[in-house]
Amino acid sequence: MITTSKPNIKDISVQIKSVFDNYFQAPIEAWEGFVKLGEVVNFKKEEVIKQSFSTEKYLYFILKGSGGIFLWNKNNSICLDICYENEFLGDYMSFLTQEDSPIEVITFEPTVLFRISSANFNQMSKENPLGVNICRHAAEGLFIHKQKQQIDILSKTPEERYHDLQTKYPNVLQRTPQKYISSYLGITPQSLSRIRRRLTKEKLPKGNC
Numbered sequence: 001m002i003t004t005s006k007p008n009i010k011d012i013s014v015q016i017k018s019v020f021d022n023y024f025q026a027p028i029e030a031w032e033g034f035v036k037l038g039e040v041v042n043f044k045k046e047e048v049i050k051q052s053f054s055t056e057k058y059l060y061f062i063l064k065g066s067g068g069i070f071l072w073n074k075n076n077s078i079c080l081d082i083c084y085e086n087e088f089l090g091d092y093m094s095f096l097t098q099e100d101s102p103i104e105v106i107t108f109e110p111t112v113l114f115r116i117s118s119a120n121f122n123q124m125s126k127e128n129p130l131g132v133n134i135c136r137h138a139a140e141g142l143f144i145h146k147q148k149q150q151i152d153i154l155s156k157t158p159e160e161r162y163h164d165l166q167t168k169y170p171n172v173l174q175r176t177p178q179k180y181i182s183s184y185l186g187i188t189p190q191s192l193s194r195i196r197r198r199l200t201k202e203k204l205p206k207g208n209c
Contacts, residue, residue: 003042009035012114016061019086024137030130037124038116043067043107049090050105056094058115059138062087065111068180070104077104079183081149082176084169089113092142095121108176158185159195 013031020026040063043049050056052072067089069081080103083089091103095118116124124131152161162185165172172181173196182192 005040005042007035007038007040007114012040012063015063015086016114020134020137020141023141024133026130026134026137030128030134033128033131034116034124034134035114037120038114041113041115043111043113045107045109047107048104049107049113050094050103052102052104053100054094055098055100056091056103056105056118058090058117059092059095059121060089060105061114062089063112063114065107065109065113066175067105067107067111068176068184070106072102072104077183079180082108082165082169082172082180082184084175087145088138088142096139108180153186158187158191159199161185162192162195163199 009032012035013028016035017026017028017031020031041060043065049060049067052070062083062085064085066082066084068079068083069089069091071078071080090105091101094101094103098118121135125135126132152164156164162181165181165185169175178189178192182189185192187195
């Protein structure tokens with residue numbers, strides 16, 4: 001069962017602002033206005049946030065926890081993205097178009113999210129000049145993330161992508177089921193185990209090999 005609460009406007013605004021300062025340095029008051037339009041939601045481990053072939057009603061930002069974005073194809077679940085604290089989570093295409101999509105969004109662990117509805121997001125983007133910039137840069141940030149991800153998929157080996165993932169998220173193995181990591185990398189769980197063993201062996205002193 002989903003539980004909701006009013007956001008701690010100051011703390012959440014600071015957290016979101018710290019992420020977006022790399023793209024757009026809006027005053028804290030602008031982010032406070034953004035946060036006032038949303039709410040905090042709590043999900044349990046492996047809980048479905050958005051079902052496949054439904055419409056995404058919210059834009060989610062992870063305050064604590066993690067989750068994944070999946071595509072159901074021929075009765076097979078493919079992990080398209082893995083997300084952790086200070087990242088957006090959700091079916092952004094469906095959120096923008098307000099149309100159904102085959103994307104499913106699931107938590108990996110107990111997760112606390114800030115969310116803003118499509119109606120409030122659009123309201124802010126139309127009525128407030130700073131809101132326009134915030135919404136635009138939110139969209140640009142998501143686009144940049146997906147573009148970099150696609151480049152990595154096409155230009156890097158699964159081992160290189162796993163190394164990047166582990167560098168960015170040192171506790172990825174403790175927080176994310178290996179079946180999802182291997183699906184995200186486009187390899188089998190057995191191949192992931194071999195990559196892990198090889199990388200662990202490379203880190204060991206030569207005398208321990």
